[in-house]
Amino acid sequence: MNNLILVGFMGTGKTTVGSALAASLGMPHRDLDAAIIEQEGCSIPELFTRHGETYFRDVESRLLAQLLDNGPQVLTTGGGAVLRKQNVAVMLAKGTVIALNASEEEIIRRLENDTSRPLLAGGVAERVKTLMAERAGAYDFAPIQVDTTGKSLEALVDEITAQVVESAEGGKQ
Structure with a gap:
């Protein structure tokens, strides 16, 4: 299996789902934001x-x-990693990209008490609505799309695993 790359707006569950998916598949999990913090030595x-x-x-x-050169792995990205075309190209070239999404209401609920996200400064609900509008369609390039709203972690891991297997089998024709 190659790299599995999770993208999506903040609060869609990338890190949580990615960690569980990696454990389920027996693959290492790397989080891009954690790697940035480690390398830069600050939050x-x-x-x-x-x-x-x-x-x-x-x-x-x-x-x-x-x-992505150190795969196979499950790599979770920050919500804005897709904003650069070169990042989208490298993700598509070096793995299977899975976009997680959730309803605006669900994202606001998940993020309303999160103070660690600089792009949410100035009011979570207002910023989420603005950023979601700005990024509309930004995650559509991913061949696998999964809505995390109201689903258990186990159900999400099962759904993603099934779609990854189906996608891999489709590519072998």
Whole structure:
């Protein structure tokens, strides 16, 4: 099996689902944001404050490409990793991309008490609505699309596993 790459808007469950999926498949799990924090030696909000979003996105792009060369693995990305065309291209070239999504209401509920996300500064509900509108269609490139709203972790892992197997079998024709 090759790299499985989880993308999606913040709060859709990428890290939680990715960790469970990796455990279920016996694959290593890497989280792109955690790798950035490890490499840079500070939190993502600190990175944004010190160097700005462009610097963060540059580090994100570089590490994404490096990590995907170390597969097979389950790699979870930050919600904005898809904003650069080069990231989308490298993900599609080096693995199977799975987009997680959830309803706006569900995302707001999941994120309303999260203070670790710099892009949500200034009000979670307002920022989620604005960012979701700005990123409409940004995750549509992923061949596998999974809605996480109201589903158990076990059900999500089963659904993704079934779709990955089906996708792999479809590619062997």
